[in-house]
Amino acid sequence: MIKLLHVEDDADIREIAQMSLDMTGEFEVVQCESGEDALRQVQDYTPDVMLLDMMMPGMTGRQTLEKMREMPHLQEVPAIFMTARAQQSEQDELREIGASDVISKPFDPMSLADQIKQIIGKA
Amino acid sequence: MMSKTIQNIELKSRVALLSGTSMAATWYFIAKNIVTAPYAELAAVLPAIGFAALLPTVVMLRESKRAVRASRQPLSQRLEVLSKHVIVNVVDNKHCLAEVNEEFEKATGYTQEEVLGKPVSMIYFDNHARKDADEIRTGLMQGKTWQGETALRRKDGTLLLTHTTVIPLFNADGSWGGSISARTDMTRVNQLMAEQETVESLDELRDDIWIVDAESERFSYLNRAAMARFGWDIETYKEKSLGDLADGEAVQMIAEACRRLEDTGETLTHFQLTLLGVPFDASIKFLKVANKKNRFLIMLNDISARLEDESRKSEFISMVSHELRSPLTSIKGSMGLLLSKAAGDIPEKALALLEIAHRNADRLVLIINDILDLEKISAGQMEFDLQDVDLSELVEETNRANAMLRQRFALDIRLEGTDRPLHLQTDPNRVIQVLTNFLSNACKFSQPNSRIDIKVDDLGPDIRVAVRDEGPGIPAKDQHKIFERFADLENSDRTAKGGTGLGLSICKAIIEGLGGTIGFESQEGVGTTFFFILPKGHFARDAQETLMRVAS
Numbered sequence: 001m002i003k004l005l006h007v008e009d010d011a012d013i014r015e016i017a018q019m020s021l022d023m024t025g026e027f028e029v030v031q032c033e034s035g036e037d038a039l040r041q042v043q044d045y046t047p048d049v050m051l052l053d054m055m056m057p058g059m060t061g062r063q064t065l066e067k068m069r070e071m072p073h074l075q076e077v078p079a080i081f082m083t084a085r086a087q088q089s090e091q092d093e094l095r096e097i098g099a100s101d102v103i104s105k106p107f108d109p110m111s112l113a114d115q116i117k118q119i120i121g122k123a
Numbered sequence: 124m125m126s127k128t129i130q131n132i133e134l135k136s137r138v139a140l141l142s143g144t145s146m147a148a149t150w151y152f153i154a155k156n157i158v159t160a161p162y163a164e165l166a167a168v169l170p171a172i173g174f175a176a177l178l179p180t181v182v183m184l185r186e187s188k189r190a191v192r193a194s195r196q197p198l199s200q201r202l203e204v205l206s207k208h209v210i211v212n213v214v215d216n217k218h219c220l221a222e223v224n225e226e227f228e229k230a231t232g233y234t235q236e237e238v239l240g241k242p243v244s245m246i247y248f249d250n251h252a253r254k255d256a257d258e259i260r261t262g263l264m265q266g267k268t269w270q271g272e273t274a275l276r277r278k279d280g281t282l283l284l285t286h287t288t289v290i291p292l293f294n295a296d297g298s299w300g301g302s303i304s305a306r307t308d309m310t311r312v313n314q315l316m317a318e319q320e321t322v323e324s325l326d327e328l329r330d331d332i333w334i335v336d337a338e339s340e341r342f343s344y345l346n347r348a349a350m351a352r353f354g355w356d357i358e359t360y361k362e363k364s365l366g367d368l369a370d371g372e373a374v375q376m377i378a379e380a381c382r383r384l385e386d387t388g389e390t391l392t393h394f395q396l397t398l399l400g401v402p403f404d405a406s407i408k409f410l411k412v413a414n415k416k417n418r419f420l421i422m423l424n425d426i427s428a429r430l431e432d433e434s435r436k437s438e439f440i441s442m443v444s445h446e447l448r449s450p451l452t453s454i455k456g457s458m459g460l461l462l463s464k465a466a467g468d469i470p471e472k473a474l475a476l477l478e479i480a481h482r483n484a485d486r487l488v489l490i491i492n493d494i495l496d497l498e499k500i501s502a503g504q505m506e507f508d509l510q511d512v513d514l515s516e517l518v519e520e521t522n523r524a525n526a527m528l529r530q531r532f533a534l535d536i537r538l539e540g541t542d543r544p545l546h547l548q549t550d551p552n553r554v555i556q557v558l559t560n561f562l563s564n565a566c567k568f569s570q571p572n573s574r575i576d577i578k579v580d581d582l583g584p585d586i587r588v589a590v591r592d593e594g595p596g597i598p599a600k601d602q603h604k605i606f607e608r609f610a611d612l613e614n615s616d617r618t619a620k621g622g623t624g625l626g627l628s629i630c631k632a633i634i635e636g637l638g639g640t641i642g643f644e645s646q647e648g649v650g651t652t653f654f655f656i657l658p659k660g661h662f663a664r665d666a667q668e669t670l671m672r673v674a675s
Contacts, residue, residue: 016460020460023463083445084448109455
């Protein structure tokens with residue numbers, strides 16, 4: 001099972017992602033409703049992959065990842081950002097702070113699992 | 124002087140008349156009393172008449188001749204005095220140059236031999252000046268002196284602007300004798316006045332303007348905006364140089380840019396810099412003037428407001444993008460899961476409705492993408508990922524990626540010109556976006572089993588890609604708005620055919636942003652060809668300027 005940490009403030013999107021990944025039977029998903037919530041949850045939890053929304057109230061996805069990268073057990077964990085179509089420069093910036101890739105919103109729930117597996121396969 | 128001469132002649136003539144009359148009377152008296160011959164009366168009267176009439180006449184003639192001789196004294200003797208100060212020429216009654224002085228030669232570049240005897244019109248600058256001369260002559264012939272500006276032509280063809288006084292000359296018999304012109308060179312005076320106007324205009328500009336001596340780097344001019352920024356007055360800045368500015372980094376950038384201009388021989392450069400904490404667009408022009416010191420004209424345009432505006436627009440675009448896409452994620456996501464029966468089987472009718480909803484959610488996503496693309500272009504924020512691209516390969520890749528279109532519409536799509544590599548610097552994803560749009564439109568508007576041709580042509584410095592269909596063509600009355608946003612075409616069912624109404628306007632913005640041109644040819648009942656032409660080379664600043672023009 002792939003342990004996935006999902007950080008997303010929108011409850012509906014959390015539910016859709018959960019259903020989508022549950023369909024494959026390959027993922028164990030931990031849901032976080034904010035960056036602060038995520039930092040609490042990872043204190044004693046190491047996921048195989050992290051899926052973060054970019055724009056959230058409070059800590060943004062970028063700020064959340066920067067904090068996570070300060071934790072030794074999370075430094076090498078692949079991180080995928082969910083974002084509206086980011087320009088090349090924005091994607092480069094995200095990669096500089098340790099993002100493995102970007103998935104555009106709205107995502108296709110039928111192919112989300114495959115996209116994630118492909119990204120962590122490359123990482 | 125002339126009237127004095129005439130008065131002189133008149134006086135002498137009157138004296139002569141009195142003398143003659145006296146002598147006539149005396150003779151008559153004497154002759155009458157002495158001569159006793161039969162013709163005594165005649166002998167007395169005739170000589171008396173002679174004395175009375177002839178003497179004044181002789182005196183008048185003599186004095187007049189003397190006066191005429193005096194007036195005919197070579198003007199060169201008089202001109203000698205004026206020669207040292209003014210440009211002088213004499214024109215005879217045949218409108219030809221009769222005399223010119225040394226100043227005339229110096230000012231016009233003509234020698235005496237080249238102009239004497241020639242029509243004076245040869246030194247007029249243009250037809251306008253000739254027309255003015257004709258009008259002046261009319262007044263002169265009426266005895267009027269004329270003063271004003273005249274435009275002359277130097278031997279080298281350049282303009283010699285003069286302030287001129289023209290005096291008429293008349294012969295002894297009162298006939299027109301020509302004119303004498305005395306001129307001062309106004310060209311330099313006008314240049315100085317124009318320079319003064321230029322300086323006053325520069326002072327009114329909001330941009331900071333500097334003029335810096337190329338050798339010493341001292342300021343020879345700062346406009347009002349620049350003086351205010353540094354807190355200097357005219358007396359102060361005349362003593363300052365670039366090195367006195369309290370921003371070493373900015374000064375170094377400017378100095379290096381100036382040196383590059385001197386070394387490369389280029390005359391103009393543009394770049395951005397921050398000076399004293401303010402962001403500027405800087406332009407530097409190298410002013411090389413023969414026989415004068417070289418200088419740099421530096422213009423600084425404060426772009427802090429523009430950058431702030433761009434930042435606000437960027438934030439807005441990001442926010443709108445997120446706010447629209449998040450609910451769409453939920454809508455599309457949940458419908459997609461339902462359609463895949465993640466929540467169990469769905470009745471047939473419900474499934475059909477779900478498909479309609481899902482399809483339109485997809486369409487909404489496309490519209491949002493297109494609108495945000497256009498907004499990025501308008502805000503000058505669309506970035507291009509320039510790479511070395513083989514356009515032939517790109518076209519083939521696009522065709523393969525849209526194989527479903529071919530199957531869905533049962534079309535015969537043929538490629539031409541993609542059998543050899545054609546390299547250019549461009550953004551491959553954006554070119555694919557444009558090509559896909561062309562192909563999609565061609566497929567949608569073609570009849571089943573018809574043909575679509577995609578042709579790539581090497582035009583030397585550019586490459587042309589054209590997509591031709593055998594569809595109904597675009598009505599002539601609609602062709603002018605084909606690249607406008609949401610252009611509604613009559614009899615076009617956009618809902619049935621799909622599309623957002625923004626695709627071609629985005630294609631136009633992308634191609635122009637990449638430094639190219641876009642167009643189409645269409646004939647009703649025959650078909651339509653959409654094409655774009657892209658430069659092979661790196662378009663760098665030209666495309667940036669195009670992007671700014673597209674965004675405005």
